[in-house]
Amino acid sequence: MPTILGQNQYGKAENRVVKITRDGATHHIKDLNVSVALSGDMDEVHYSGSNANVLPTDTTKNTVFAFAKEYGIESAEQFGIHLARHFVTSQEPIKTARIRIEEYAWERIATSDANSKFIGADEVNHSFVRKGQETRVTQVTYDGAKWEVVSGLKDLVVMNSTNSEFWGYVKDKYTTLQEAYDRILATQVSGRWRFNWTDDEQRMPNWEKSYEQVKKHMLQAFAETYSLSLQQTLYQMGSRIINNRSEIDEVRFSLPNKHHFLVDLEPFGLKNDNEVYYAADRPYGLIEATILRDGCEPKIPVDMTNL
Numbered sequence: 001m002p003t004i005l006g007q008n009q010y011g012k013a014e015n016r017v018v019k020i021t022r023d024g025a026t027h028h029i030k031d032l033n034v035s036v037a038l039s040g041d042m043d044e045v046h047y048s049g050s051n052a053n054v055l056p057t058d059t060t061k062n063t064v065f066a067f068a069k070e071y072g073i074e075s076a077e078q079f080g081i082h083l084a085r086h087f088v089t090s091q092e093p094i095k096t097a098r099i100r101i102e103e104y105a106w107e108r109i110a111t112s113d114a115n116s117k118f119i120g121a122d123e124v125n126h127s128f129v130r131k132g133q134e135t136r137v138t139q140v141t142y143d144g145a146k147w148e149v150v151s152g153l154k155d156l157v158v159m160n161s162t163n164s165e166f167w168g169y170v171k172d173k174y175t176t177l178q179e180a181y182d183r184i185l186a187t188q189v190s191g192r193w194r195f196n197w198t199d200d201e202q203r204m205p206n207w208e209k210s211y212e213q214v215k216k217h218m219l220q221a222f223a224e225t226y227s228l229s230l231q232q233t234l235y236q237m238g239s240r241i242i243n244n245r246s247e248i249d250e251v252r253f254s255l256p257n258k259h260h261f262l263v264d265l266e267p268f269g270l271k272n273d274n275e276v277y278y279a280a281d282r283p284y285g286l287i288e289a290t291i292l293r294d295g296c297e298p299k300i301p302v303d304m305t306n307l
């Protein structure tokens, strides 16, 4: 034989599993990206195409989601150990299992404003912002007389693990989406807001304080809105900013709907009681809109929030 097979491994990479543990009104998230690589007696599948020793990569994916339900996700390490042990001990041809896991950390959104009308004990318990800083952006334009300052942020990832529904929508012959009465709502916020400061005579906003407050109002609106659609949540986020920050006249958001699909665990004899989700990365719904102070003209370009 002129060639021989060297190192080889196979498995399903990047299984995006999200496990919500519901401790009454307090929810806990484990959000992992799990990659499985198996190796062992796999010569034949490469040489002759015999799959006799091949546990399908599809099965390795199912195992990840089923284990999230059966054993829970205590820690990435614990979860990886369970998986690796399972593959090596249950399948004779598999000699080595390598499980790589990335974990995305989430923090609770603090909804502590006394004047917040939706605040309740639940609110802080199911609203999360992903750890890791967002990118803050600004664009300053000056024509020698007038200033225009548009600031914003991107890559701020937020999730509500309940208080989101989507139903009552148009249905045509291509509609397959099931109505949802308790779904995950998650998005990666890209937003821009335009200041009404335009000339040197006016008092300049405190840019640092403004940013911090805009972000706070935006997050609180996300956390406190009982959502019937991402469009409605977007509008609440924008109007909360306009209503609380007099220095801002216009807000524009681009919000990808980061879909979390309940995994069907029935084939494995397991009940998925809104616990184990597949976090899809594409395609995603993309919801975009401008919110204006009444009487103000829109000036933030439609495409700006996608930069």
Ligand SMILES: O=c1[nH]c(=O)c2[nH]c(=O)[nH]c2[nH]1
Pocket: 166, 177, 228, 229, 230, 231, 257, 285
């Ligand atoms: O909040 C939503 N808005 C939509 O317009 C939409 N469309 C869809 O399929 N799911 C959702 N969710």
